[in-house]
Amino acid sequence: MAADKVIYAMYDDDDVLKNGAKKLVSKGVKINEVFSPFPIHGIDPIIGVKNTRLGIMAFIYGLIGLTLATVGMRYFMIEDWPMNIGGKPNGTYLENMLAFIPITFEFTVLCAAHGMAITYLIVNKTLPGMPAQNPDPRTTDDKFVMELRMSENDGFSSSELETMLKDTGVIELDQKEI
């Protein structure tokens, strides 16, 4: 990819940023990303973030857990080494399914929860040890940064964008070549 110019606009209030983003988007500016110390309520539809598909992944991880638990317990408790604790389970898996349901349930939840958390960290590139993505360490404290890419805003020159940004109440403007 050719060199791209990125504009970072810093705000000290999430509401100011949100209103600014609304104004910019209505003029046709494309906002690439917003960095914030906490989730800003209602920012997603403004900057055009699609609904997450994490829920679907959680369902799939859950199904995997369900299958693993069923297959595993059938092998451990019925086929390989039939175990009988207080008269149960005995015989086939189906006859004793009730005894296995609590573990199946727990394992389903375990897989869904861990799968979901790890997927989340990978997608956000925030696994332990990964380099930080945010342009300024202050966005983990009390500042909010809006990122605009020149390559995505062909219709505007960088000075036009900067004037527009200044009208929205930025406290700092920064440019970077990447």
Next chain:
Amino acid sequence: MEFKIANKAKMLTIALMAGGLLMLVIGLIVHMEDKSFLTRLLSNTLVNSFFFFSIGLGALFFLALQYATETGWYATVKRVIEGLAGFLPVGIILMLVTLLTLTFTHGAHGHIYVWMDPEVYKEGSHHYDPMVVGKSGYLNELFFWLRTIVYMATYYIFYRGFRMRSLEEDRVGGTEIHFKNYRRGALFLVFFSVFSSTSVWDWIMSIDVHWFSTLFGWYTFAGMWCTTMTVLVMLVLYLKKQGYLPKVNDSHIHDIGKWTFATSFLWSYMFFSQFMLIWYANIGEESAYYIQRIEDYQLLYFGMFFINFAFPMLILMSRDAKRNASILIFVGLVIVVGHWLDVYIMVSGGSMGAQASIGFLEIGMALAFLGLFIRVVLTNLTKAPLTPVNHPFLDESIHHDI
């Protein structure tokens, strides 16, 4: 905005009540000569009184829960919850009449409440039952009625207080009423946490007089809560379709849909916990309850579990489904029938046993009660503005967005 009952709804409730009564009368005439007639009639009255009473009670509990947790999102649907809770006085009367009839007929001659039959206590009589005699310190008519009156009085007093303060809040505003509701809501939950268990031990579990389960109260309570949430979501959707509740948005519907989903799981969890422990331990006195139901109601019993568990789980899991009115109404109607069947099997399994069948009498009576229930709830809704005027969290609720 004031709510007016649409003519269509008026016609529907009248049709339900009239059609239900007609079917009931046909059922009564057909079965008049049966030996089990009285038992059948009274156990059905108990099923329906309890089922609809419990929807009102569930709404009261849910309201108290919102007060005690100082929830904000529900403010726009608060009057709908109150409307449902407003069935409580009628439900209490229905329950009291049913229980009174049962007392005067000695628990339908010992077929419903075995322990009300004087024969059971006579040594030498072939009905003599030493186990029931052993329980008579708790399960006797005097103490039973004392408890019943305490439960009903508590529920009614709290309902009246909540309703009065809610209407007063519309007039005066401020936060004083809010904090009073907060304290009263918490207090109600304390009472309810005990009464919800002990009251169904008395009214339902004592039918299977030899059997007991600690989970039974919570199991019934979970069913009650789930039915209430389902009815609530359907009622809100109905009102919204009629053009009322303009402030209720998709997020509110989504939230009540989540409650339906979650309470269905709670109920299934309770069902399974009770079932699995008894199945695993396999002790004669405990498993008798399930053996009886599995032998006499196999299809109905497990069909009911499937409907109440798998239906909401599979259909309501996705976010879009919980925001879709047609899906919610469809699932809602199915699980309300499912939970009615649950109560039906609880009561009939112990009283009618293998002789139970669902016919004109059962369906007719359920429809008549349903008609009455809808009518009372809709009438309640007309009595106050559908959106509370001065609720401190109203603004938060209007901007509710998830």
